[in-house]
Structures are given as structure tokens and as C-alpha cells.
Amino acid sequence: MFEGMTDATRNASRTRHNWAGEASGSLGDLGTFVPHVLGALTVVGLAPFGVLIGFGAFLLATGLFYALPIAVQPMKAVSAVMLTGQLGPGEVAATGLVIGAVFLVLGLTGGIGWLARLIPRSVTAGLQLGLGLSMVVLGAGMMAQTPVLAAVAMVIVVAGLILPRLPAAPLAIVATVAIAWSSGLYELPAAPAFGWSLPGLTVPTWAEVVRAIELGVVPQLPLTFTNAIIVTAALARDLFPDGAARVTERNLSLSTGIANLALAPLGAMPMCHGAGGLQAQYRFGARTGWAPVILGVALIVFALGFSDGAAALLGAIPTGAVGALLVVAGGDLAMSRRLFDSRVECWPSIAVAAALTLFVNPAAGLAGGWAIEVGRTIWVRARARKTS
Numbered sequence: 001m002f003e004g005m006t007d008a009t010r011n012a013s014r015t016r017h018n019w020a021g022e023a024s025g026s027l028g029d030l031g032t033f034v035p036h037v038l039g040a041l042t043v044v045g046l047a048p049f050g051v052l053i054g055f056g057a058f059l060l061a062t063g064l065f066y067a068l069p070i071a072v073q074p075m076k077a078v079s080a081v082m083l084t085g086q087l088g089p090g091e092v093a094a095t096g097l098v099i100g101a102v103f104l105v106l107g108l109t110g111g112i113g114w115l116a117r118l119i120p121r122s123v124t125a126g127l128q129l130g131l132g133l134s135m136v137v138l139g140a141g142m143m144a145q146t147p148v149l150a151a152v153a154m155v156i157v158v159a160g161l162i163l164p165r166l167p168a169a170p171l172a173i174v175a176t177v178a179i180a181w182s183s184g185l186y187e188l189p190a191a192p193a194f195g196w197s198l199p200g201l202t203v204p205t206w207a208e209v210v211r212a213i214e215l216g217v218v219p220q221l222p223l224t225f226t227n228a229i230i231v232t233a234a235l236a237r238d239l240f241p242d243g244a245a246r247v248t249e250r251n252l253s254l255s256t257g258i259a260n261l262a263l264a265p266l267g268a269m270p271m272c273h274g275a276g277g278l279q280a281q282y283r284f285g286a287r288t289g290w291a292p293v294i295l296g297v298a299l300i301v302f303a304l305g306f307s308d309g310a311a312a313l314l315g316a317i318p319t320g321a322v323g324a325l326l327v328v329a330g331g332d333l334a335m336s337r338r339l340f341d342s343r344v345e346c347w348p349s350i351a352v353a354a355a356l357t358l359f360v361n362p363a364a365g366l367a368g369g370w371a372i373e374v375g376r377t378i379w380v381r382a383r384a385r386k387t388s
Contacts, residue, residue, distance in 0.1 A: 020165060021284075021285025022069075023167060024170055025283075025291040026281065027169040028291075029274075031322045032076075032326075036076070044082045044087070048303070048308065049198070051267065058263065064289060068278075069281035070273055071273055071274045073274040073277050075099070087216055090208035093267070094208045095220070095270050096260040098217045099256075103229075110250065112250055112253040128333060129339055131276055131334075133330065135326050139328075142326065146180075146185075149176040149180060150320030152176055153318075168285075172324060175321075189309065189313055189315070193306075195308060202266070222363030228252065228256060229249050229253055232252060235279060275333060276329060279333040345376065353365040353369025
């Protein structure tokens with residue numbers, strides 16, 4: 001079913017593990033994880049066990065299969081609708097099931113590969129640039145909420161750029177939590193008490209399925225296709241040219257489909273992979289699948305024994321520290337190698353794709369960049385016919 005298994009396994013076996021880097025990298029994508037998960041627990045009222053076990057299981061499977069720091073993230077369009085109160089637990093489960101079915105079919109039939117081959121490299125570069133800039137803007141806004149703590153976190157993060165073996169992400173979080181607590185900005189939550197949690201089953205009604213398709217599935221599908229599939233596969237090939245044999249568009253589609261179909265009924269949020277998360281984990285030291293495995297195992301343990309305290313503990317992480325991680329990872333994502341390698345004639349499509357991704361969404365960026373590239377191709381061919 002999946003592609004590239006032999007090559008990826010062989011490449012992973014040759015990788016030397018830097019455990020501090022893997023542990024640090026496992027926390028690199030908290031800028032995406034914390035706000036959306038905290039909102040799902042406190043605003044939407046999803047059960048902590050289902051959300052945590054969903055992310056934990058998907059992260060664990062992702063790390064073991066891809067053997068690279070491929071990220072697992074909440075589906076952002078779905079999360080945005082959830083946080084406005086338009087989707088309840090039943091609709092959330094239905095959204096995960098429908099999206100999972102779509103991407104499983106696209107992966108099994110090869111349709112995802114056919115669609116991916118239609119996307120020019122210039123448009124992919126523009127999408128990556130726009131997504132990176134979006135992360136920077138979001139991170140800067142979060143840093144502005146607690147500027148002093150954000151400055152401390154940024155100093156530690158920059159030190160991590162100079163000293164690659166410094167576990168910058170966990171140090172930034174621990175330092176800012178300690179400063180916030182010691183200065184009286186907020187009180188640390190009490191240590192969560194141990195208590196076994198068991199999975200519940202969420203079976204959506206037909207009315208919830210219809211509502212989920214309208215409000216959750218339709219706006220999310222193009223975002224998952226661009227960010228979680230197209231750009232993630234391209235970025236993995238850039239970062240790991242000799243080790244990304246498994247990270248194909250087909251495999252990313254299959255893993256997204258299987259995970260959502262299996263975990264949505266247990267109360268998991270709709271989840272996908274993400275280029276920003278991959279770049280964040282890489283920036284903060286992750287080089288193998290151990291980074292998602294470490295975080296996945298931690299979330300599974302937390303879900304099984306301490307899920308009742310999840311919201312309080314996640315809320316204790318200062319937004320400034322999370323924003324600093326986002327800013328650095330977003331800058332890395334934006335400044336891609338394919339951006340600097342692009343030809344001058346590709347700059348218009350890159351600029352349009354990036355601008356629309358930043359100010360509208362990645363689906364608009366894909367359509368706009370694609371239209372510019374198609375128009376350029378037609379114009380070049382017309383000129384060639386006139387001169388021949």
C-alpha cells in the first residue's frame with residue numbers, strides 16, 4: 001500500500017541519533033498544537049482523552065513509518081470553525097471521517113499523485129513562502145501578548161541557532177514558565193492527579209455529517225491538499241534528499257486518511273501533516289522519526305492517566321514562548337531553497353501564490369499562482385510560434 005519502505009528503512013538505520021535534538025525538535029511545533037488543542041478542549045468541549053490519544057497515536061505511527069520528523073497538526077480550517085461554536089463533537093467526528101475517506105481514496109487510486117504533478121514548482125515555492133510568512137505573522141502577534149517573556153524565549157531560540165546541540169525549544173518553554181511563575185504573572189496549575197481514562201465512541205448522525213461537509217470538509221480539503229500533502233512532500237525532499245523515499249504525496253494522503261478514519265470516532269480532532277510543523281521540528285533539532293515518537297508516547301501516557309489536567313497544563317505555557325518558536329520556524333519555511341533557485345520568469349507566479357496564501361488562504365494561493373503560470377506558458381508558446 002505504501003511506497004518507498006525499503007529505502008526509508010535503510011536511510012533511517014544510517015542516521016545517528018542526537019537525543020537532545022530529537023527531544024527539542026519534538027516540541028518545535030507547539031505553536032500550532034497548543035492554541036488549537038486548548039481551544040478544542042475549553043471552547044468546543046471535546047473530551048481530553050480523545051484529542052490527546054488521537055494526536056499521540058498519529059504521531060507515533062508517523063514517526064515509526066516515515067522515520068523522519070514529519071509533523072501531525074490540527075486541521076486549521078476545521079479548528080477555526082470549531083472555535084466559533086459552529087461544530088460540536090458529532091460534527092467534528094463526521095468531519096474527520098469524511099476527510100479521511102477522501103484522502104484514503106485519493107491515495108489508493110493514485111489520484112493524489114496525478115493532482116500533485118499538475119502543480120508547477122514555482123507555485124509550490126510560492127505556497128511555501130506564503131505559509132512561512134503566515135507563521136511569522138501569527139507568531140509575532142502571540143509574542144506581542146507577553147513581550148518580555150517572548151524576548152526571553154527569542155534569545156534562547158537564537159542561541160539555539162548558534163549552538164545547534166542546545167535544546168532550545170524546551171529550554172525556552174521552561175525558562176518562560178519559570179519567569180512567569182516567579183514574577184507572579186500567573187500561578188502554576190496543580191500537578192494533575194492520576195486517573196485512568198477510557199475511550200468513548202462518537203457516532204455522528206446523518207444531520208451532523210451533512211453539516212460537517214458544509215462547514216468543515218469543504219473549506220479544509222484544499223488546505224490539506226496544499227500544505228499537508230504538496231508542500232510537505234516537497235519540503236521533505238529538500239531537507240532529506242537521501243532519506244525521504246517514503247514521504248510521497250501518495251503516502252501522506254494514505255496516512256492522513258487512515259488516521260482520521262480510525263481516530264475520529266474516538267473523539268480525535270481532524271488531523272493532517274504540515275510543512276510548517278516539519279520545518280519547526282527540523283529547526284529545533286529533529287532529524288529522525290524519534291521526534292514525533294517522543295511526543296506521541298508522551299501524549300498517549302498523558303491521555304491514559306492525566307487527561308483531566310490537559311487544559312490547565314497547556315494553558316500554563318506562555319503565548320510569547322510559543323510565538324517565538326513560530327516566528328523562527330516560519331522564517332525558515334519561507335526562505336526555501338526552491339525560492340532562491342527559481343528563475344526570474346517564475347517570480348510573478350511565486351509572488352501571487354505567496355500573497356494570496358498570506359492574505360486569503362493556501363487554496364487561493366494555489367489557484368492564483370497556477371493561473372499566472374498557465375498564462376505565462378501560453379504567452380511563451382504564442383511568442384515561439386510567431387518567431388518560428
